[in-house]
Amino acid sequence: xxxxxxxxxxxxxxxxxxxxxxxxxxxxxxxxxxxxxxxxxxxxxxxxxxxxxxxxxxxxxxxxxxxxxxxxxxxxxxxxxxxxxxxxxxxxxxxxxxxxxxxxxxxxxxxxxxxxxxxxxxxxxxxxxxxxxxxxxxxxxxxxxxxxxxxxxxxxxxxxxxxxxxxxxxxxxxxxxxxxxxxxxxxxxxxxxxxxxxxxxxxxxxxxxxxxxxxxxxxxxxxxxxxxxxxxxxxxxxxxxxxxxxxxxxxxxxxxxxxxxxxxxxxxxxxxxxxxxxxxxxxxxxxxxxxxxxxxxxxxxxxxxxxxxxxxxxxxxxxxxxxxxxxxxxxxxxxxxxxxxxxxxxx
Amino acid sequence: xxxxxxxxxxxxxxxxxxxxxxxxxxxxxxxxxxxxxxxxxxxxxxxxxxxxxxxxxxxxxxxxxxxxxxxxxxxxxxxxxxxxxxxxxxxxxxxxxxxxxxxxxxxxxxxxxxxxxxxxxxxxxxxxxxxxxxxxxxxxxxxxxxxxxxxxxxxxxxxxxxxxxxxxxxxxxxxxxxxxxxxxxxxxxxxxxxxxxxxxxxxxxxxxxxxxxxxxxxxxxxxxxxxxxxxxxxxxxxxxxxxxxxxxxxxxxxxxxxxxxxxxxxxxxxxxxxxxxxxxxxxxxxxxxxxxxxxxxxxxxxxxxxxxxxxxxxxxxxxxxxxxxxxxxxxxxxxxxxxxxxxxxxx
DNA sequence: CTGAAAGCGCTTACAG
DNA sequence: CTGAAAGCGCTTACAG
Numbered sequence: 001x002x003x004x005x006x007x008x009x010x011x012x013x014x015x016x017x018x019x020x021x022x023x024x025x026x027x028x029x030x031x032x033x034x035x036x037x038x039x040x041x042x043x044x045x046x047x048x049x050x051x052x053x054x055x056x057x058x059x060x061x062x063x064x065x066x067x068x069x070x071x072x073x074x075x076x077x078x079x080x081x082x083x084x085x086x087x088x089x090x091x092x093x094x095x096x097x098x099x100x101x102x103x104x105x106x107x108x109x110x111x112x113x114x115x116x117x118x119x120x121x122x123x124x125x126x127x128x129x130x131x132x133x134x135x136x137x138x139x140x141x142x143x144x145x146x147x148x149x150x151x152x153x154x155x156x157x158x159x160x161x162x163x164x165x166x167x168x169x170x171x172x173x174x175x176x177x178x179x180x181x182x183x184x185x186x187x188x189x190x191x192x193x194x195x196x197x198x199x200x201x202x203x204x205x206x207x208x209x210x211x212x213x214x215x216x217x218x219x220x221x222x223x224x225x226x227x228x229x230x231x232x233x234x235x236x237x238x239x240x241x242x243x244x245x246x247x248x249x250x251x252x253x254x255x256x257x258x259x260x261x262x263x264x265x266x267x268x269x270x271x272x273x274x275x276x277x278x279x280x281x282x283x284x285x286x287x288x289x290x291x292x293x294x295x296x297x298x299x300x301x302x303x304x305x306x307x308x309x310x311x312x313x314x315x316x317x318x319x320x321x322x323x324x325x326x327x328x329x330x331x332x333x334x335x336x337x338x339x340x341x342x343x344x345x346x347x
Numbered sequence: 348x349x350x351x352x353x354x355x356x357x358x359x360x361x362x363x364x365x366x367x368x369x370x371x372x373x374x375x376x377x378x379x380x381x382x383x384x385x386x387x388x389x390x391x392x393x394x395x396x397x398x399x400x401x402x403x404x405x406x407x408x409x410x411x412x413x414x415x416x417x418x419x420x421x422x423x424x425x426x427x428x429x430x431x432x433x434x435x436x437x438x439x440x441x442x443x444x445x446x447x448x449x450x451x452x453x454x455x456x457x458x459x460x461x462x463x464x465x466x467x468x469x470x471x472x473x474x475x476x477x478x479x480x481x482x483x484x485x486x487x488x489x490x491x492x493x494x495x496x497x498x499x500x501x502x503x504x505x506x507x508x509x510x511x512x513x514x515x516x517x518x519x520x521x522x523x524x525x526x527x528x529x530x531x532x533x534x535x536x537x538x539x540x541x542x543x544x545x546x547x548x549x550x551x552x553x554x555x556x557x558x559x560x561x562x563x564x565x566x567x568x569x570x571x572x573x574x575x576x577x578x579x580x581x582x583x584x585x586x587x588x589x590x591x592x593x594x595x596x597x598x599x600x601x602x603x604x605x606x607x608x609x610x611x612x613x614x615x616x617x618x619x620x621x622x623x624x625x626x627x628x629x630x631x632x633x634x635x636x637x638x639x640x641x642x643x644x645x646x647x648x649x650x651x652x653x654x655x656x657x658x659x660x661x662x663x664x665x666x667x668x669x670x671x672x673x674x675x676x677x678x679x680x681x682x683x684x685x686x687x688x689x690x691x692x693x694x
Numbered sequence: 695c696t697g698a699a700a701g702c703g704c705t706t707a708c709a710g
Numbered sequence: 711c712t713g714a715a716a717g718c719g720c721t722t723a724c725a726g
Contacts, residue, residue, distance in 0.1 A: 007468030009703055020713045025705070033711055055466040056403040057703035060718050067466075069444075074432075076635070081428055085421075088449055097416075097466055099446045102435055119402040119414075119444055120719090121354030234639045259635075266639040288423070288606075289636050292581045292613040356719055367697045372721070380695055404719035407702050467703090 008049035017045035028053055055097070065124050068315060069099040071117065071137055072128040077232065078258065078287040079304050083128050083152055086308020105133050111140035124319055126311050127151045130207075131196060150315040152307055154208050164325050165318070167311040174300045174333035175212030178254055178282050181335055183220050186343045187252040187280065190217065192227040193241050193264055195256030209256055209284060225250075230260050237263025245271045251279060251344040258283035258290050261297050265340060276342035286336060295339030306330025355396035364392035375400055402444070412471050415662060416446040418464065418484055419475040424579065425605065425634040426651050430475050430499055433655020452480050458487035471666055473658050474498045477554075478543060497662040499654055501555050511672050512665070514658040521647045521680035522559030525601055525629050528682055530567050533690045534599040534627065537564065539574040540588050540611055542603030556603055556631060572597075577607050584610030592618045598626060598691040605630035605637050608644050612687060623689035633683060642686030653677025 010028075014021040019038060026034050027042045034042075045051070055066060068091055075081045084100065091098045101117045103109075114137045118125060122145055127138050130153050141149045146165070155168040182190045192213045197206060206214070210227055217224045230240040237260035244250045245267045255261040261283030265275060273279045275295060283290055283299035290297035306329065313326050357375075361368040366385060373381050374389045381389075392398070402413055415438055422428045431447065438445045448464045450456075461484045465472060469492055474485050477500050488496045493512070502515040529537045539560045544553060553561070557574055564571045577587040584607035591597045592614045602608040608630030612622060620626045622642060630637055630646035637644035653676065660673050 052468055054703050056407050060403050061705035097446050099444050262639050269641040292609050294616040401719050408721035410721055
C-alpha cells in the first residue's frame with residue numbers, strides 16, 4: 001500500500017506531535033532541554049511515522065560530521081583490507097558511515113581528480129596508501145584540507161613523529177627484527193624479495209621494510225645482496241624470486257609480505273629446495289593463510305585492525321580541533337616463528 | 348594563507364562569472380542549453396575559485412542519486428571482498444560513491460537498526476549476505492525499499508529466476524560439477540565440509556553448495572555421508588575436518604570454500620595423509636592463494652568481480668524504473684583442476 | 695538561452 | 711523548556 005509514499009520528514013513528525021520541528025530535532029539529537037511529556041509525544045509520532053533523520057540534510061545544515069571517506073589502495077591486499085575493516089568497525093561503533101574509493105594504480109589521475117572524489121569540501125578522509133599514486137593523492141589531500149585528513153601506512157618511527165596526521169607501525173624496525181633473527185640462526189646473510197617501492201625520490205627506491213633489512217645487515221657487518229623487486233601479486237613474486245631459488249648459496253629470504261612469501265615458497269618447492277632445511281623464508285603481515293600452509297610461514301604480525309581504529313580516532317581528534325594525538329593503542333609488530341625458517345644447511 | 352576560507356559555492360561562482368547560480372548549475376551538469384561564451388565565463392570562474400559541487404546538497408535537492416550503500420558480510424572473506432571490489436569499480440566508473448556497512452554476526456540488530464544505517468530513506472543499496480543475520484537484513488531492506496535494493500550472494504538458478512532483485516551464480520550447479528568430477532575420477536563417494544548455513548528454515552539446514560553436492564551424489568546413486576559443518580575460519584575448518592581426516596575410508600572431500608580447503612589440506616598433512624594420492628580435496632571460489640599452495644588446490648572459479656558489477660548494473664536498472672533485468676555478463680562457475688585432486692588410492 | 699522562485703530536510707544561533 | 715527565522719548548497723519546474 002504505502003509503496004510510493006514519501007518518507008516522513010521532521011515536519012511530519014512535528015505536525016503529528018503538535019510541536020515545532022525544532023523540538024523534534026532536539027529529541028532526535030538527545031538534547032536534555034526537552035520536557036518529558038513533550039519528548040514522549042514526539043517519540044510516539046516518530047515511531048508511528050517510521051521517521052528516520054536524513055543524514056545528508058543534517059550535514060548540509062551544519063551538523064557535526066558523521067561520515068568518513070577512505071581513499072584506499074587495492075583492497076585485495078590483506079593489510080589494506082584489514083586496515084579498512086578496522087576503520088569501518090570503529091566508525092560504525094559511533095554511528096558514522098564510511099565511504100570507500102579505490103586508488104587504482106592503473107588509472108591516471110590528477111590532484112583534482114582525487115579531491116573530486118570527496119562528496120563535499122572538508123569531508124573527513126583517511127587515506128590508506130603505499131605506492132606512488134597513493135603518495136601523490138596523500139599530498140593532494142594534505143594540501144587541500146590538512147585539518148580533515150589522516151593517512152595510514154608503512155612508515156618509520158621518524159616520520160610518525162614528525163607528521164601528526166600519520167598513523168602506522170615502524171616497518172623498518174620490524175624488518176630489522178626479522179633480519180636479525182635469521183642472522184642469529186646462523187645465516188651468513190639474508191636476501192630480500194621486495195614489494196614495489198612507493199617513490200624513488202623520498203627513499204632512494206627502497207621501502208621501509210627494505211631499509212630496515214639493509215640497516216640490520218649493515219649493523220651486523222654482513223654483505224648486503226642486491227634486493228629483488230617483485231610486483232604485488234603472488235604470481236609476480238613467483239617469477240621474480242626465481243634467481244634466488246636457483247642460487248644454492250642463498251639460504252634465507254625475507255619477503256616484503258606474505259603473498260610474496262607464498263610465491264617464494266611455491267617456487268622453492270617446485271625447484272626441489274627444502275624449506276626450511278635448505279632455505280629459510282620469512283613473510284610479513286601474518287595473513288590468515290600463513291599459519292596453515294605446509295610448512296606454515298614464519299612472518300611478522302601487524303595489528304592492522306588496531307591501525308585502522310587508531311586512524312579513525314586520530315581523525316576525530318583532529319576534527320575536534322585538537323593538535324595533540326592520542327597515544328597509539330596497538331601492539332608493536334612481532335615476529336612469529338613458524339615452520340619456514342631455521343638454521344642454514346651445513347656447508 | 349587561505350587555510351580557513353570556506354569552500355566556494357555555486358553562488359560564489361555565479362557572482363564571479365556574472366551569471367545566475369542556475370546557469371552555473373547548468374554548466375556543471377553539462378546541460379547543452381548554455382551559450383558557449385557564457386559557459387566559458389563560468390568555467391573560468393570555477394577554475395579560479397576551485398569550485399567543487401557538493402554532492403550532499405545535490406542529492407538533497409532532488410538530483411539523481413550518485414551513491415550506493417553496501418551492507419555487507421565480513422570483508423575478510425575472499426568472495427565478499429572481491430564482490431565489493433567489483434561494485435566499487437563499477438560505481439567509480441560512473442562517478443558514484445560507495446559506502447560500506449558491515450553486518451557483524453556478533454552484533455544483534457533489529458530490522459530498524461539495519462534501515463537506520465542508511466544515510467537517508469530510499470538510499471540505493473546492495474546487500475552482500477549469506478548468513479542468518481544477513482538474510483534478515485535482506486528481508487528488512489526488501490520490505491522497506493524494494494525499488495532501491497539489490498542482493499548479491501550464493502543462490503540457485505531457481506531463486507535467481509524468481510527474484511528480479513537477486514544477483515548470483517548457481518552455486519548448486521557448481522558444487523554438482525565438482526562432485527561429479529570426483530566421482531568420475533573413481534571415488535566411491537564424496538564427503539562435504541560445509542560453510543555455515545544461512546538459515547535452517549528455508550533450506551533444511553543446507554547451503555546451496557551442500558544441496559548441489561547431495562543432489563549429484565543422489566543422481567549417481569551413491570551413498571550420501573553426513574556432512575561436516577565448519578565455521579568460516581581456516582582454524583575452525585582445521586578442527587572440524589579432523590574426523591574425516593582420521594577416517595581412512597574417506598578419499599574425497601569437497602569443501603565449502605578455499606579457506607576450508609586450506610584447513611583440510613593442512614590437517615591432512617599433519618596426519619600424514621598424502622594429497623592427492625591418498626585423499627582428494629577440492630575447494631570453492633578460486634582465491635588467489637589456491638594456485639600457490641603445495642599442492643595447489645583444485646577449486647571452482649567464481650567471477651566475483653563480475654558479480655559485483657552485475658549487482659551495480661541491476662541496481663541502476665531498477666532505479667531507472669525498469670522492471671526487466673540486464674542479462675548476466677559474467678561466466679558460469681568453472682572447475683579448475685590443480686594438484687589436490689586425483690583418483691582414489693587403490694584398495 | 696537565461697533568471698527569479700520554491701523547496702529538499704535538517705541545524706545552528708536568537709528569541710522568549 | 712519551546713518556537714519563528716535564516717541558511718546550508720544545490721535542483722527541479724516555471725517563466726521569459
